[in-house]
Amino acid sequence: MSETLNAVELVDICKRFPGVVANSNVNLKVRKGSAHAIVGENGAGKSTLMKILYGMQKADEGKILVDGKALVFESPSDAINVGVGMVHQHFMLADNLTVLENIILGSELKKGVKLDFAGAAKQVTDIAKRYRLELPLNEYVSELGVGDRQRIEILKVLYRGANILILDEPTAVLVPHEVDELFRALGDLKSEGITIIFISHKLDEVLEIADEITVMRAGTTVGSVNPKIQNVTAQDLAEMMVGSELPTPATTESTVTNNAVLVVNDLAVHTESGKAIVDHVSFKIHAGEIVGIAGVEGNGQSELLDALLGIVKSSGTVQFLEHNISNWPTRKRREHGIAYIPEDRQRQALLLEAPLWENRMLGHQTLPPNSKGFWLTPASAKSDTQRIVNEYDVRTPNIDVFASALSGGNQQKLIVGREMSGNPKLLIAAHPTRGVDVGAQAAIWDHLRAARAAGLAVLLISADLDELIGLSDSLKVILRGKFVADADPTTVTPQILGNAMTGAGAAA
Amino acid sequence: MARITLPQAKFVRILFFLLIGVTTLSLARTFADSGDLSSTGTFGAAIGLAVPIGLAGLGGIWSERSGVANIGLEGMMILGTFGAGWAGWQWGPWVAIAAAVTYGALGALIFAIVTVSFGVDQIIAGTAINILGLGLTQFLAKLAFENAPGGGQTQSPPVSALPSFTITEISEPLSALQKEGIFFISDAAGLLSGLFYQVSIITLIAIALFILTAFILWKTSFGLRVRSAGENPWAAESLGVSVYKYKYIAVTISGALAGLAGAYLAIVGTNVYREGQTAGRGYIGLATMIFGNWRPGGTAAGATIFGYINALQLRDESNIGGLTLLGAIILIGIAVLMVARGMRGTGAALGLLGAALMSAFLFTTKMPTEVALVAPYVTTLLVLATASQSLRPPAADGVIYRRGESH
Amino acid sequence: MTKIRKLLDVLTAPMLAITFSLIVTALILAAFGANIFEVFSKMYDYGTSTRSLTLITNTATTYYLSAVAVAIGFKMNIFNIGVNGQYRLAAMTAGAVAGWISMPGPLAAVVAILVAMFIGALWAGVAAWLKVARGISEVISTIMLNFIAIGIISYVIVQTNIGTEVKVNVRGTPKIQEGARLAGYALIDPKVKIYGFFFIAIAVGIIYWVVLNRTRFGYDLRASGLSPSAATASGVNSKRMTIYAMLASGAIAGLVGLPDLLGKEFSYTLNFPANYGFTGIAIALLGRNNPIGIAFGALLWAFLDVSSQILDLEGVPREIVTIMQGVIVLSVVVAYELVRRNRVKTQQQNVGKALAGAHANVSTSSEGSK
Structure with a gap:
């Protein structure tokens, strides 16, 4: 038997x-x-x-x-x-x-x-x-x-x-x-x-x-x-x-300019025991360009993002527009126009037990419409939250409910809407459409593309290879903290990319 | 397979520390010309004062080893003092002990329900237990003692004494030797004779409980499970250990020990329950637990040191000078060791502090008694600030654990 | 309609706790054979006399300040158990400064207040430094600092010339001159004055609310308390925030002793009330760190304390109210925890219901499996 x-x-x-x-x-x-x-x-x-x-x-x-x-x-x-x-x-x-x-x-x-x-x-x-x-x-x-x-x-x-x-x-x-x-x-x-x-x-x-x-x-x-x-x-x-039956974000013509928004040189992040989690990487992102980073989770992507935001200590230099921001604290980086869609939205991007309009302030609490100098401006923050809710189709009865009450997809739409507000110059985004329903996914892609056309530079990390290939103007593969390959999104397939990510073969 | 710390090795190490300790003490006594620093009476009193602190600290070990930070020890100890006073004047000291232990354990049980089952912040719950314990005893004391013979609103009638032991054959000759003032020998004799002079039965019980705790927590499967609840409850639960059960048991034992500490205060320390009798000893117990690295041996040592400082101050104000010198010598000694081991910054800071104490001793005629008052707390802060690297608190101490929730 | 609902939501937990504690207290009283109704009505009658109401206001003033000090810490998950040490050290120093230095009266009062805030912040700052630089839990360090403060006070008053004999066998700081006192105004009762500090406490409450809810600093503080990781990602420097919060908490704690010092005692003696800090913790918990909630909590506590004075005359130990207070604290934290869990659940259900049928959010994200 x-x-x-x-x-x-x-x-x-x-x-x-x-x-x-x-x-x-x-x-x-x-x-x-x-x-x-x-x-x-x-x-x-x-x-x-x-x-x-x-x-x-x-x-x-x-x-x-x-x-x-x-x-x-x-x-x-x-x-x-x-x-x-x-x-x-x-x-x-x-x-x-x-x-x-x-x-x-x-x-x-x-x-x-x-x-x-x-x-x-x-x-x-x-x-x-x-x-x-x-x-x-x-x-x-x-x-x-x-x-x-x-x-x-x-x-x-x-x-x-x-x-x-x-x-x-x-x-x-x-x-x-x-x-x-x-x-x-x-x-x-x-x-x-x-x-x-x-x-x-x-x-x-x-x-x-x-x-x-x-x-x-x-x-x-x-x-x-x-x-x-x-x-x-x-x-x-x-x-x-x-597989290949997932909807693909169609590639559009390039909007890449020659103005470098972010220039990263020899950036490294080390653990307490001295191991390099991000192992001396260098790259550039121009205005209007989306640079995608492909990699199996846990190969240094999170640490790379945290380093760019100034949340963890790193060595190397980071040039943002005309500033050397290597030693800037997180707040100063964000005030100068770095938007952030973190990987773990519940831990890093939301105050779960606070109303939506207070969540709209998070990460932007020093800027209008949320504050004016020393003072918060709840009224304008609320009306702007309502705008985000409408524009990004956040499904909620009102903006006074706690963020914890929303579904994961709606939380994400709120976050994306928030981060796209206030004219960011650079967006650092991890899995922007994870856990989001198909309709909202397409909407978020549209928002990203529109912002890119308007000159936004984007660093994109995603486990969804179709998304990565479809949106990015150029691709890098990260493995054990190092960039091991570059790929051209116009020619690469998810299969080839997948191989490169797992170390099974070289990308195109 | 051989254990890394052999019993003999541990024994030798303890002996080594004692040797250094007595030598330092001897030095301080000689230079400060303060014979009381190592007299039989001082050591006897030190042990007496150390017992309630140590028992509270031991209670802290039980609770915190199971992952429940127990700031409510003070309140449980207060319940213990009342229990002892209430039962003691009516039915004698042994019933008093039983009542004190029961009262402390009941307080702990409420604490466990709130912290373990309801998952409320442990510090907040502990504070509430302290408020409740105080109110409950004040209320009950008025009802129980106001019309009792020899009692009052805030004080119980006297409790009859418990047996205590003095082995004169050992104590007296050693005490005589101590009075000779010979370097090292007299100090060692003082220390030893103090151990055999008017030792209360509760002191003996306390010593037994320290040994028993060390045995249960580190040598039995029950103890391993209690500790696993305080180290990584999720891992423990994944191996079928009922974390709630062990937390409940450990916290209740913790309260029972705090209650026993209260009994000591009411029966041996004085012979009545008196309002405010604990005077923050629950908190000092927590401090000794930290000082002792959440282990019975270290906690006992910490309690003895705190008791010693307390004894010196209570016996004679002129001892404070010697105590200051002693502190200065110890600080400078540790500072030298630290610098030698490459910890320059911390070592230098401790050295400066030692030098400050030394000059205070040299250039003032009379040191204020308050030095002894604050010494235990300053010591605890210094230990935390300088040695936190080598402290190993339970990893999930104070963490709210809820069954079935991931972390 | 929604306003009323919200108010009900807020009041559920404290009402449950107070009811529960009333039941427990009633049971205890019944067990000892007291007439429950009579006890409560005696307390009510005594507690609502104009004299009592004045005393309640004064006591609540002190409690309020203490609770606000604790609440500032709670807002970012810092447990300032050290209010006791902070206010005693602050009140002693303020008393000494105001008593010793000759200045025009009102100026001396202002200086006393500033000194008290500075000393309170300084003492809390030690704990803040130990936490940020050495990783020592503020719970432990502030307990130790409380005891050290007692030692310092005892030294200063007993051993130095700063302390004098203000009454027979009572040493304290020299009496503060008339002009620097804030004895207050006889508003309700002709014989007893309401502390001048009552108005300062109200101002503190308003400032607390405004700073917390209307300033960037307050937002950063609250964000740090709600989610340290999200606050860090939003650009809050958590170490600096810890220090600011602790200093602010300590500065307000420094004021706690002043209503009594400037309104009644005029000298800091060794008999100065010693336990306002723990009362503050209890009231902050009951009032949910909300300035208005704390005000109600402080008044309730003060009412219980003052009205219970009558009970000893009736043969019922007045400490029954301390039991009641203890039960309130214990049950209110449990009730808040249960209400919080329940609210998170019902809100999710409500949002789900409100949006039901709009879109079935089906995806195979790993999110759901965590």
Whole structure:
């Protein structure tokens, strides 16, 4: 029977959130003892699916079968009990506890009233030896690096006797040699009969490790391939991932001028430990030009934006119009006409528990129509908020409701409207249409194009490659903090761009 | 697998610190010519004064290790003093202890409901508990003690004493030796004899509770789970640990310990409940907890030092000069160490402070007693300001954790 | 209509808390055999005499200042537990300056006020510096600074020549000259005066409201409190804001002791009231940091404090009101938290309902899965 060969089988899984369908009709079969990769773009629904499989969220419809048995998971404990373990992308570790304490927490060995540290250490050491995952068990986690932390997470799962291991983007935080280490360990696990489910969007890595690959797009599974039998390339996968039925923002004729608005030279951002997250990048943006930056999330884009806004410390120089703004505080940069649509709108762009008209002031509180010198001018701020609500089609009963009451798309429209007000010279935008409905998306694109025609310089980051290609006048690919390739948006395809982003090939 | 800190190594380290401590003390005593600095009486009094502070600090450890910042210790301690006074004059000191512990724990339980179940800001809730504790005891005291024999509106009738121990065979010869004034030896003798002179039974219980706490929190699975709730409750919950349950238990224990501290004040420190008796010791307890890096050993040491400073001031104002000198020597010593380790700025700042204290000692005839009054608090601020790098508060201390919400 | 709704929204939590505390208090009184109705009516009768009303106004003046000082910090999530230390140190210094230096009367009063604000801000500034430069929580540092302030005051009054014996066995700063006093006006009761500082407190409340709601500084302060990350992205320098907020809070805290000092005591003695800071915290919480809410809170607190004076004569310990106050604080923070969660939810539902059918916002963004 082929049924019993599957460690995990998911049948017609559906999961809806208010206003969003995260998973629909997802079907997945994972063979016992295989390494099964799930690939897809950001927001394709991979993480939600894994949370369902680990009992962190409950599917609205569909069946979960583990080892051929249909099960219902109410909580992660239920999943742990049948041998499903998960290594989260953001580690769940207590820094001030030792490695051993982190591993055994919740499933401690006891000797009388005492915790049997020695016995537990022996058990953990045995497991660690078997899979070559050795760790300093009595060290505090805070002393350890990312690779070690990941090994702790894996040991945690194995210590609980898991034979199905889910890894959510395990390589996102690792440097190359740590990735090699991880893959070697995963190989060992597999040879011991452990099933591995591996989420990623780095296609080269996926091809290296996976026995089977399932591709997800827009919340559903679109197909499976077996790279060991079939001859699959990264290009093939990228094509499946991206698809091509999305509406494309039509390219229009160039409005690029010769006036450089932003000149960035040798900009670098370092972590506290000295690692370069943004690794000495240089670029120019002219008036009327949209420069797009393509990259898999977490490759330094957020830090680049924060550095340009003066929110994080950076080295190198930033020239904005006639000013050297390298040492300017955030406020001065914004006052001189840098508009900002941040990546995480709820955290960085909104005061959730304040009315819309006060949110209209945010980031522009020192300028009209929001203030005049020392004083705020609520009346004109309110009327301007009403203008934004009308022009950008923000759906709200009135401008006195809290920002938290709006849907994500309407919040974004308010933010875009706000940032396009007051004649900005440069717009720094991350995912300007993320979570926005199709109609509003087109409207936002129109606004961006109109502003570009009027001479606005734009730095655009987006996970939506069609958007990126359609809007940008020039494209750069960022990988591990460096610009690794340039692309011409008139000729490049999402597939080629996707390859360059994942390091699978050079762009045109 | 071998632990990194072997018990022997720890023991040696403690011995080493004691050695340095006594030598410093001896130096200060000699130069300041203040024999009381290391007398049996001073050390005895220091331990007595340290017990309530230390117990409050221990309560703080329990609560904060589970991730609940507990500024309400003061209020729980006040409840404890009342409980002890109310039960004590009627049914004796042992019932008094039980009542004090119960009252403190009840106060903590209310605190836990508000902070853990309702997710209210812990500092705000703690402040409210302090207001409530004060009002409740003042109200009840008037009802309970006004017409009681020997009682009054703000004071309970006397509570009979608890047993205390003096091992004369050890205490007396050591005390005699202390009076000889020999460098180092006499000071060590003073310290030791203080340990065997009129030691209250609650002091012994307190010492046992410190050891028990260290054992439970660091050697049992229960303790590991309590600490995990204070370090990363989301991780703990993801491994099936019921974070709410452990927070509730830890906070309640915290209040029970604060209540016991109150019992000590009412039964041993004096022999009555008296309004305002705690005098902010709950807060000092928190300070010792920080000073002790959220660990029982360090907290006990901090409480002893604070108790010592307090004892010196209470016994004789002329001790303050010696205390000033002692502080100056310690500050300059730490400053030298810091500069040697490359922490120039902080070291220099501490050195200057030490020099200021030193010149105050040298050039004034009489140091004001207020120096001793503020010393514990200034010390705590100095520790926080200079050593915050090496302090390890629980990572999720004071963080509002709500089940099922991501962080 | 919407105005009334809004008002109801605002009043729900405090009303719930006050009702709850009345029930708790009534239960306690009943348990001890007191006649609940009589207790409350006695309090009401006593508390509404013209003399009591004057005293209530005066007490509320002090409470109001303290609560505003705390509220300034709360507005950006700073917990100034150090109002006690700040106002005592400030009042002592102001008392000493006004008592020692000979100046024309009104000028001395102005100088006293400025000195008090400066000292309050200075003492709060220490905590601000420790927070910004050393990362020490202001909760801990201000508690320590409260105790250190007590030590300094005791030293100055007892050990130095600044302190003199103002009454038998009571040391304090020298009596302030007539002209510098703000004893006030007998407006309600012919025998008791309403503090001159009452009017200053009203001015402080108005300035607080205007600065908070009508100036850029106030906006930055509130934004920092609502979302530090969004405030930073909008260009607020969070460290500088922390220092400004703490200094402002300390400056107002410096005023807390002055109504009593300039209106009644005229000398800062070691018996000067010591706990206005914690009362301020309670009232700021009850009044939700809103200047009008705080005013009501301060009056309620003062009414309870003054009207309860009668209770001891009736054989009921007047501390029953302290219990009541404690229960109010505890239940009001719970009530606000519940109301807040409920409001966020209902607003979302209402907006959803108002827009229902307009557009189904279907997308596969990862947003929903977080």
